[in-house]
Amino acid sequence: MGILRSFNIGISGLNAAGQGMGVIGDNIANAGTTGFKSSRAEFQDVLAKSLKGIDGGDQFGAGVHLAHIKPMMNQGDVTRTESITDLAISGDGFFKVEAPFGSGYTRDGSMHFNKEGQLVNSDGYKVMGFIADESGSITNKQEPIKLGSTTIPAQGTKEVKVNMNIDSRADILEFNLEKPEKTANFTHTMTVYDNIGTARLVTLAYNKVGNNQWKYRALVDGKDAEGGEEGKMYEQASGTLTFNDKGVLQQEASDSNAFNFNKGAAQGQKIEFDFGKALSEGGTGLDASTQYGSDANINRHTQDGHSAGTLASLSFNDDGVLSAVYDNGVSRDISQMAIAKFENNEGLFKVGKNLYKESKNSGQAAVGKPGESGRGDVLAKSLELSNVDIANEFVGLMTSQRNFQANSRTLTTADQMLQEVLNIKR
Numbered sequence: 001m002g003i004l005r006s007f008n009i010g011i012s013g014l015n016a017a018g019q020g021m022g023v024i025g026d027n028i029a030n031a032g033t034t035g036f037k038s039s040r041a042e043f044q045d046v047l048a049k050s051l052k053g054i055d056g057g058d059q060f061g062a063g064v065h066l067a068h069i070k071p072m073m074n075q076g077d078v079t080r081t082e083s084i085t086d087l088a089i090s091g092d093g094f095f096k097v098e099a100p101f102g103s104g105y106t107r108d109g110s111m112h113f114n115k116e117g118q119l120v121n122s123d124g125y126k127v128m129g130f131i132a133d134e135s136g137s138i139t140n141k142q143e144p145i146k147l148g149s150t151t152i153p154a155q156g157t158k159e160v161k162v163n164m165n166i167d168s169r170a171d172i173l174e175f176n177l178e179k180p181e182k183t184a185n186f187t188h189t190m191t192v193y194d195n196i197g198t199a200r201l202v203t204l205a206y207n208k209v210g211n212n213q214w215k216y217r218a219l220v221d222g223k224d225a226e227g228g229e230e231g232k233m234y235e236q237a238s239g240t241l242t243f244n245d246k247g248v249l250q251q252e253a254s255d256s257n258a259f260n261f262n263k264g265a266a267q268g269q270k271i272e273f274d275f276g277k278a279l280s281e282g283g284t285g286l287d288a289s290t291q292y293g294s295d296a297n298i299n300r301h302t303q304d305g306h307s308a309g310t311l312a313s314l315s316f317n318d319d320g321v322l323s324a325v326y327d328n329g330v331s332r333d334i335s336q337m338a339i340a341k342f343e344n345n346e347g348l349f350k351v352g353k354n355l356y357k358e359s360k361n362s363g364q365a366a367v368g369k370p371g372e373s374g375r376g377d378v379l380a381k382s383l384e385l386s387n388v389d390i391a392n393e394f395v396g397l398m399t400s401q402r403n404f405q406a407n408s409r410t411l412t413t414a415d416q417m418l419q420e421v422l423n424i425k426r
Contacts, residue, residue, distance in 0.1 A: 003421070005048075005060070006414035012063030013407030016043055017400050019066045024396045027388045035076065035107030035354055036386040038393075042068040073345045076107075076387035078379060084315055085111045085119065088384040091376020093339035096367060097125040098144060099355060105340050105365065107384055108354040117147035119322075123353055129322070129335040130369060136333045138321065142367065145322060145335045150311040152326055154197020157305030159272045160190070164289045166206055166214060167296045168247060175207045180219060180233050183207075186296040193305030194265035200224045203233070204273075206241075212250075212291065214241040218259075218273065226260040226267060236260065241275060247292045248285030249278045271303075306330050320370040320378030339375040340365040 020041040030036040048062030078088045087109035089095070094105035097120075104125060111127055114120050119127040126144035133139055166186060176183040184205035192202050203219045218237035222228030225236070237257040244250045252275050259269040276288025309326030316322050320337030342348065347361025358365055370378045 003414050003418050005062070006410060006417075009061070009063040010407050010410035010414060012046065012065060013410065014404060016064045016066055017404035017407060021397070021400045021404070023069055024393050024400060028390065028393050028397075031386050031388040031390055031393075033108075033354065033386050034110055035384050036388065037074075037076075037107070038072045038386070038388045040070045040072060041066060042070055071346045071348070072387060074387055076384045078382050078384055081381050081383055083110075083112075084381060085113065086381055086383050087111065087316060087320070087337065088379045088382035089339065089370075089376040090379050091374075092345075093341050093370075093375040094356065094365075095121075096128040096338050096340045096365070097121055097355070098128065099125050099351075099357075101351065101357060103340075103365065104351065104355040104357055105348065106354050106356065109383055113147065117150075119145040121354075128338045128367075129320075130338060131335050132333045138333060138336045138369075142338055143335075145337075147311070147314075147324070147334065152306075152309045152328075152330060152332070154193065154195075154308040155305050156195035156197075156266075156269055157192040157271050157303045159274060160192065160202075160301065160303045161274045161276075162204070162289060162301045163276055163287070163299040164188075164301075165294060165297055165299070166241075166289065166291050168212075168243075168291045168293050170208045170296075172208050172210070175205065175215070175217065177219075177233060177235060180205050180217075184217075185214075188298050188301075190301050190303065192271060192303050193307060194259070194261040195269055196265055197305075197307035198261070198263065198265065199307065200261055202236070202271075206296075209240075212243045212245065214243075214291070215239075216241060216273070218271070220259070220261070224261055226262040226265075228262070237271065237273065239273060241289070243291040244279065246285075247290050249276055249283070249288040249290065251278050251280040316378070316380040318377060318380055320380075336369055337378050338367050339370050339378070340367045341373070341375050342366070 023039050023041040027038040043064050044067035046062040046065055048060050094107060097104045111119055111121050128142055129145040130138050131141050131143050170185040173183055173185055185208050186206045187203055189201055189203045191199050194200055205217045205219060207215045209215045216239050217235050219233040220236055222232040222234060223230040225234040228234050236259040239254040242251040257270050259271055260267045277283030278288060279285060307328045309328035309330055311324055312327045313325045322334045323331055324334055325331045343363035344361055347359055348356035349359040351357055368375055
């Protein structure tokens with residue numbers, strides 16, 4: 001009887017409207033959930049009978065059913081925070097964590113360091129990244145992000161880089177180690193470190209020894225030299241700088257090099273002096289020391305040594321690189337966030353706790369570094385908010401309510417019609 005069919009159709013409408021309300025309610029409930037992605041209920045009609053068979057036309061519908069819940073994976077708004085471990089992804093991709101079920105993926109970047117120094121999410125799951133090697137270069141090795149030691153050992157200076165101009169108009173002077181300030185054409189002082197991290201002052205003295213040719217000497221005071229007399233300078237290294245007729249560094253050569261510091265330092269420490277890439281080394285002279293007809297001056301000098309240090313602060317940059325800054329001024333990269341990318345984000349399987357896992361429909365995770373091959377950038381001190389639009393959800397609530405009420409009227413009317421049939425016998 002057609003009336004009984006109407007009951008089934010009305011019930012299917014009520015079920016569908018109720019399920020749609022569940023999807024909308026879940027969206028509203030998670031409007032404040034970090035990194036949450038809203039969903040949309042999609043419905044399909046149900047075909048029960050065709051009056052003309054395979055010829056088509058004159059078909060009875062059998063109601064409606066919930067066909068698909070579509071995740072809306074569009075970007076949520078990003079808000080700034082004050083926590084150094086709050087991260088957000090701007091663009092495609094997911095953070096990767098080690099969950100009990102295996103690899104988990106999330107857009108929720110609210111993280112912190114646990115007592116073991118591991119970066120974890122709010123449930124304590126380890127966050128994956130690409131670790132740095134001993135030199136601080138990020139590798140392609142994927143491991144949980146961990147601070148490691150909070151101290152770094154001292155490092156003796158191995159290389160000093162100097163960029164300067166030395167006055168071509170200077171006269172040739174004969175250097176006297178007893179009076180270096182008066183017998184050198186130009187001097188400057190810098191700090192280096194011995195092999196146990198003690199800061200030492202080194203004075204570089206330059207003397208013109210010929211046309212376009214200079215001799216440099218590295219001197220230390222006797223208080224820093226093994227067996228030295230305080231107030232007296234001791235030569236520890238020397239070399240020659242040769243310039244061409246345009247004032248460009250043609251060649252640099254080391255004559256001697258052995259620093260004998262005192263107070264427990266190793267003897268014969270070698271410190272290389274680099275005045276830039278000379279023409280003989282394939283340079284252009286643009287980034288090397290020069291000999292022009294102007295006053296001698298130091299543009300910059302750097303050295304690669306440091307004392308022992310203790311961790312002072314941590315920070316992520318906008319490339320997702322975690323850097324540690326130590327109280328000796330040294331900064332080292334520790335790790336870089338790993339970003340997972342999928343062929344079909346909508347196919348990911350929700351497992352709760354703001355986590356997804358890969359599925360047959362999503363495809364396998366392609367893990368790489370931020371900004372590479374279509375992966376999004378990582379924003380430091382930021383969090384991605386839920387992408388739920390409350391206004392749209394309220395409109396959806398009203399629509400679902402109307403649909404539910406209308407389907408309930410189908411049942412009420414069908415019941416009244418069936419009652420009339422039962423009254424025929426009377």
